[in-house]
Amino acid sequence: MNYPSELKYTQSHEWVRLEGDVAVVGITDFAQDALGDVVFVELPPVGKTAEAGATVAVVESVKTASDIYAPVAGEIIEVNSALADKPELLNQSPYGEGWLFKMKVNPADVAGLLSAADYQAVAESQ
Numbered sequence: 001m002n003y004p005s006e007l008k009y010t011q012s013h014e015w016v017r018l019e020g021d022v023a024v025v026g027i028t029d030f031a032q033d034a035l036g037d038v039v040f041v042e043l044p045p046v047g048k049t050a051e052a053g054a055t056v057a058v059v060e061s062v063k064t065a066s067d068i069y070a071p072v073a074g075e076i077i078e079v080n081s082a083l084a085d086k087p088e089l090l091n092q093s094p095y096g097e098g099w100l101f102k103m104k105v106n107p108a109d110v111a112g113l114l115s116a117a118d119y120q121a122v123a124e125s126q
Helices: 027-037 106-110 117-125
Strands: 016-017 021-028 038-042 055-063 065-069 074-079 101-104
Touching: 016 106, 038 074
Parallel strands: none
Antiparallel strands: 016 021, 021 101, 038 055, 055 065, 074 101
16 A cells, blocks of 8 residues: 555545645545546535535445545635546546546644654554
């Protein structure tokens, strides 16, 4: 499994890459592997405000459907529209082309998320 050290993580298997006051959010390599082949992604509407931990998206695979949670509070400012036609990007490039959405956030909130080493311990315990 791949756990890039420059990212922050949640217990619910989302990753965050902070770009100024914008958080790019996706699901981890561990999560996409557990889901299996992703066949559909329901993304949040741009402009939606979400509290940390709120359900904001759904990923459906051949095995199951899984809720995706806002890692921190913020406003959805962009979604990865490429996933509508190519949901398999979540499997092929979970930390790259398979990102889900971007949120305007308070950067200090992201600092409180899990480090790569802490997330790896969570993932390996499951």
